[in-house]
Amino acid sequence: MTRILYELCGNDAERPFSPFCWRAKMAILHKGLEFEIAPRPFTEIADIAPEAGKTVPILVDGERTICDSWAIAEYLEDSYPDRPSLFGGAGGRAAAKFVDSWANASVSALLVRLIVKDVHDILAPADQAYFRQTREARFGQTLEEVQHDREARVAEIAKALVPMNIMLRSQPFIGGNNPLYGDYSLFGTLQWARVSSPLKLIEADTPVADWFERCLDLFDGSARRIPAAG
Ligand SMILES: N[C@@H](CCC(=O)N[C@@H](CS)C(=O)NCC(=O)O)C(=O)O
Numbered sequence: 482m483t484r485i486l487y488e489l490c491g492n493d494a495e496r497p498f499s500p501f502c503w504r505a506k507m508a509i510l511h512k513g514l515e516f517e518i519a520p521r522p523f524t525e526i527a528d529i530a531p532e533a534g535k536t537v538p539i540l541v542d543g544e545r546t547i548c549d550s551w552a553i554a555e556y557l558e559d560s561y562p563d564r565p566s567l568f569g570g571a572g573g574r575a576a577a578k579f580v581d582s583w584a585n586a587s588v589s590a591l592l593v594r595l596i597v598k599d600v601h602d603i604l605a606p607a608d609q610a611y612f613r614q615t616r617e618a619r620f621g622q623t624l625e626e627v628q629h630d631r632e633a634r635v636a637e638i639a640k641a642l643v644p645m646n647i648m649l650r651s652q653p654f655i656g657g658n659n660p661l662y663g664d665y666s667l668f669g670t671l672q673w674a675r676v677s678s679p680l681k682l683i684e685a686d687t688p689v690a691d692w693f694e695r696c697l698d699l700f701d702g703s704a705r706r707i708p709a710a711g
Contacts, residue, residue: 490520491603498676503669505538580663599678649688679711
C-alpha cells in the first residue's frame with residue numbers, strides 16, 4: 482500500500498517549512514508508519530485532490546485521502562490503534578485540540594507577522610506572486626509593512642510561550658515524559674520559523690529552547706536534518 486504525504490515546498494524542495502505539514506509528518510513518524518513525501522508549491526496544491534481540500538498537508542493512505550493536519554492526526558490515531566498513541570486517550574485528544582488551537586491562535590498568529598516576508602523569499606517565483614497577492618489582501622498591508630520593525634515584537638513570542646516555560650519546569654514534553662501530538666502542534670509552528678527565517682525567536686537557555694532541541698532530536702533527528710535558515 483502506498484502512503485503519500487503531500488506537503489508544501491518552496492524554491493528548494495529539500496527544505497519543507499509549513500507548520501501544518503510538519504505536524505502531520507511528526508505524527509506519521511510517531512506512529513512508525515512508512516510514507517513517501519510529495520512536495521508541492523502553493524500554486525499546485527489545488528490540483529492534488531480537489532475533492533478533499535485546497536490546503537496541505539494532504540495524506541493519501543491507500544483508498545483514503547485526508548486533508549487538514551488535525552484530521553490527519555485523528556485519522557492516524559483511529560486507523561492505527563496498535564501503534565504508539567498520539568493523544569494518550571480521549572482526554573488527551575481533547576487536550577491536544579486545545580494545544581493545537583493555542584499554537585495556531587496565540588503563537589502562529591504572532592509569528593506570521595514576524596516572518597511573512599522571509600517565507601515569501603524562499604518560494605519559487607510563481608508562488609511568490611500568489612503568496613504576495615493573497616497575504617497582502619489578508620493583512621491589508623504589504624508583506625514588508627507586516628514584517629517592519631519585527632525586532633521590537635519578538636518579545637511577544639516569549640510572552641506567548643510563558644505557559645510552556647512554566648509547564649516544562651515539571652515535565653519534559655507537553656505529553657508528559659514523552660511527546661504526544663500537542664508537542665507536534667507547537668513544534669510545527671516553531672519549525673516553520675526555524676526553516677524559513679533567520680530571526681531568532683526562541684530565547685536561549687529557556688525550557689522551551691531545550692524542549693525544541695529535544696523535538697529536533699526525535700525520530701533520528703528527522704526535523705534537525707533540515708538546516709535552520711540564515
Ligand atoms: N487547517 C489546515 C491549514 C493548512 C494550511 O493552511 N496550509 C497552507 C500551507 S502552510 C496551505 O495549504 N495554503 C494554501 C494556500 O494558501 O493557497 C491544517 O491544519 O492542515
